[in-house]
Amino acid sequence: MRTSLSLVYLAVSLVSAVPVAEHEKRQNAEFDYVVVGGGTAGLTLANRLSEDSNIKVAVIEAGGLYQVANPLLSSTPAGDVLWAGSSPLDQNLLVDWNFITAPQAGANGRRIKYARGKCLGGSSARNFMIYQRGDRGSYQRWADQVGDDSYTFDNLMPYFKKSVKFTPPNTQLRANNGSAEYVASAFDAIGGPLDVSYANYAGPFSSYMEGGMNGIGIKTRPDFNSGELMGAQYCSSTITPRNQKRASSQTTFLEAAKNRANLKVYSLTRAEKIIFNSEKRATGVQIPFGSILSAKREVILSAGAFQSPQLLMVSGVGPAEQLKKFNIPVLADRRGVGQNMQDHIFFGPTYRYKVQTLTKLANDLLYVGAQFAFDYGLLKRGPLTNPVCDFLGWEKAPRNLVSSEAAAVLDQFPASWPDIEYLSAPGYIGDFSNLFVTQPKDGYQYASILGAIVAPLSRGSVTITSSSTAQLPSIDPGWLTDPTDQSVAIAIYKRTRQAFATDAMKRGLADTKEYFPGPKVQTDEQILNTIRDTLMTVWHASCTCKMGKIDDPDAVVDSKARVIGVTGLRVVDASSFALLPPGHPQGASTTYRVLATGLLNQTGDNNEEDFNALGNTNDSGAFDSIQLVTLVDQATSYQHILLFDPWWAQEDSEMPRSPKFALVNEAIERSGIDYVVNTTSIVTKCLPITTDCGLPNRTDDDSTIPYHCSDIFDGNLGEIPANGLERLKGWNSTFYNLENGSPQESSIASQLNPFNYNATALVDSISIGGLAIWSMIHRYPIALSLGLAMAAWALQFRALQQFTTSRTRS
Template identity: 35%
Template sequence: MFSLSVPAVVALLSLTAPSALAALLQSADDAASQLSSTKYDYIIVGGGTAGGVLANRLSEDSSNKVLLIEAGSSDYNNTNIQVPWLAPVLTHSQFDWNYTTAPQEALNNRSIGYARGKVLGGSSSINYMIYTRGSEDDWNRYASLTGDDGWKWDNVLNYAKKLENFTNAPSVANASSKFVSTVHSTKGPVGAGLPQVTLPIDQLALNAQQELSSEFKFNQDLNAGDMTGMSWTPFAIAGGARSNSARDYVEPALSRDNLDVLVNTQVVKVLKTGTDGDTPVVNGVQFTSGPKEKLYNLTATKEVILSAGAIGTPQILLLSGIGPADQAKALSIESIVDLPDVGQNMQDHPLLTTNFEVSSNDTLDNLTLNTTFQAEQLALWTNNRTGDFTLGACNSWAWQRLADNDTVFKNVTDPSAGSKSPHYQLIWSDLYIAFSGGAFPQGHFLTLISNLYTPISRGSLTLNTTDPFTYPIINPGLLSDEAGFDIHTMREALKAGRRFLGAKAWKDWIVAEYGASANATTDEAIDEYIRANALVVNHVSGTVAMGKSGSTGKGSGALNPDLTVKGVKGLRVVDASIFPIIPAGHTMVPVYILAERAADLVKNPSSGSGSSGSGGSNSAAPIGTSFVAGIASAIVALAAYLL
């Protein structure tokens, strides 16, 4: 979520990363002979959140030969990736695709940076590790929109449990009262849990919630189906280090002789390999080690599965002639199937930050202001994976809904999935955060982050060239809805955040709102501040959405409910692009969930009604890497931007 430029620190920390695992194929050129002599049943394109799940689950059957292709490197054990506190330095690093949106008209024509993971583990390797499943209402709506009850909450909850190892937090007071153990599992591969460090701000926030409980109810566990209210924040962090699909799914499967993982290799298109009656069969891929390098073709005996993300997957489809026929014709691309929804329906969650001065000197700003304290925390993580470097974005937060009688609903139908699904999110972090960089002010701060989670606005992804190494036109259409629901809800979210921080519980702690937002007191001024400063949470979704089985035409979805591509055979999509409506929550865990179910659908098309299956290996990759002497000084310069 941050926009940082820290190449020196990235370079220093990269020196501590282990060499690539020998079981991985490091480039298409180096592995050409092996690939050409191997018959793969499944070729998975994209080694990210979903691709890692599929690689593991499909290779559980020793009769399947599986190839996983990742455009980025295999450096998922890089120290920057492992340390939760260093998540901000991964944006604009070698692990980021570094996409940029088209100018957003509703954001004063600003272009927004889009962070997407380009490394084994994908965005689960560079994101902020926030662990939300989505609401019961969200999943039930997917079932309704697709006509497939397998997407209902009661069924996907089994997959949510199957994937996780949700552990208690022994170092946190009353940790067991901060989540509902019966809706979690400790048997899955993905390590998750509550923050391991208690902060002074935690009790202040709880006191404020109790004071304002009529507006901010307490929610013991937002992953139990109802996401609304204030709760403690779970993260995909285990043993003080980031959990991601590379560590938790891919690495445990590398010992299997029926899985090959090819990195530093970009798939540029999928290929039609024949027909079944009048239906094109698309189970081939074309890939290369880089621009102007040799192109290779490979055919799967069963399926190609695209898991390249909500930007990469539609780009590959469009380059392949699977998408709107008029777009293909404009670029002289032979159309395989006319699917007008490919690249459409793009959605994301807009984000806003405001800062507040505080009277306390006990904030995480000390990781910048106090080099002795910082060195102590660095040593704690280096030696035993404890301390403040194990922290994520916040320890508690609130997910809220607009009032039922909000004036906006006079003209707009509520876009949320139901009463258990929030309209917006409030995060409070006890340090100064500048998402777009800038000078770090002296003093101590609280940052309020207010995000819209039920956007009406929609955008699109389109091609402007047939060059696969030129990024497509990415236009999420942020805050562009004609009804004005999105900007209204962003405004109300900021007002709600101010009310929460205006509780008596904060009276002696918060001094005043800081910076340009302090002058935004009228609705008009707030809207102007939002349009000048809003960014995104980097949850791009919906660009190859699923719909009802067999339905055709614009708005009916590009995928069947089993995630197979309509109008062709041999091709499936499994990533965040499949959501017909973006989940009202952070998208990593919903992608894990859909990938777990997709694996069952691939292995047994009649399955997926909720059976959790036997599960995969629970072993985690060893952490292995430590900071070297001299890193601390680089971290001091960096910490002004850390979250």
């Protein structure tokens, strides 16, 4: 308890340096386009639409800013393994939806956590950062299925090039045996906002994997971005080369739109339903407190493969039988809404290796702290720059390793479409329950090769559980339920073992033993059962609002992404893919959105056919035009409200700029362990406040104060200054069961504002079963900054390990 309380002292003292920003009145508003979802899709789309200053665009996003909630761990490439486990206990309460699947028949009844980004940037802030494009054959099949040649690879290539800004690998920092090949002609010299490059550190295990791939007949190929995938190579990543941080749609596409007064982002705001008129035309989106954001032209859903179909269904578009269960009036009976879910899964064996892997990072916190402070923090190099997986291989499943029935089905896929993808996984994987705390602590380094099924036949579904979007939908991916997938899965395990048995991979082995699942797993039945016990999603859910021809009864949108059966409504995200291409859909998703914006312009008032490339980030100026509007949703379980400006003014060009106001609402949820953090309000500085967030106002000393801000005012403070509250009040209800005015309360309160509130700061937080640990690196003399950084990382990783271990054991 003493350690926990000391962390709370640290949390309260560090939060205080960030000022509160002014709140803007919440009310009904009208735009040309209302985009639901500020993730990979929505922000890319909003960027393109708002290029025309005459077009007003609103983006509704349920999450906040991962730079505030989780910046060190979300922005650092190596941090992508955190909270990516299959265990329902491995949750990130700050920037993730933490979906839990229905029991999976193909996974021995397991319920698997499905990570999805709940923040600006969406899953581009949570993924493993791999960027590659699909093969020509898959895009040709897409075009054929929807009857639109816009989706062939050659026709998409200009959009591929326009969406990204490519930087070649830094050969001065990468090891000689980690040379990444690329084809320069696959990219444009100008490009768009999304950074695509390579980590300044090549994982040493990957060079052994390359030899193993070559040894089983998978030859090295030049790249994965020119329409061909068969072969092996280092993969490019969405990484910003100048600082080696994650490049997300928020740090790139939203950043590029920062000076546009016609773009407004409603963060921490849940879309409740789509509003239709009597002619079945979408006219707006209802958000909490009865407010409506109206769309003069169109509403665009970019809420992802789980929540775009959910929002359609609660709004009356979907399978009539399902809607009637929840007394939802049926506007359009579309049986395909929420159906046809496609996804990739992976799994694989683990061996001991003689080179450094993730096992080192998970078990040596002093090393991690030193790496963060020096190699990563100062020199932009070292293992923290690497997003863990940096090498891929692709092939057709050897037909002698699959059943004749499976071979016949697989032969129906295009010749360029691989059946299997191999991914470097430098660490112990096991059952995927937690990729960090389960790393063995025996002093050895572990490494795995994961094999993924990338021509899956199994299909899943997303169904609603109520008429409200406040309740998460039910997700049943249906993984490994198709016999062909099962046959390919067994072949994958055999092929990965063959790769580890090659001379090239043997040279790196610490010994020849397979440590997971072990030599006892040999028969096809044993292998398949092991796969069922350990399979994990690659987080590529798609096709739940499938694109298709108008006469396809299972299609939800047409080739222009328009929802069939209503007007004024589109779905533009992975849910509206016609099919799931092999590999990682980030590249396809970004390009699809750029293409869709071109289609929107062609069918709207702006008929330009050849629009300019997206603009690049401008580091100068302030983030004045984008107003991050936050609505506090009374239906949520949030218990902890922090009021401060998450885009605080910075001299550092790597950070976003400060808008006029922001409200960050973070949850500290009650846990079943020894301590409970009760309802708490912390404020550091209130600027003039005359309006609220939709909650009732109250008047105090001739000042009108929003309800949730009035909570923090002490009745004994006397007159509230006309220019806002200058004195700080830490909380008004119990905090660790401390009473107001107690010596402990005073001790904590005295630490609330030890620094100038304009101090440059970087806030990081992780939620651990109800406890939020806040750390901040101030721009002090460099030695102190580095010391604080190392201490913060050590605290975070140790707390994460202890919490997850205790929850797993319980």
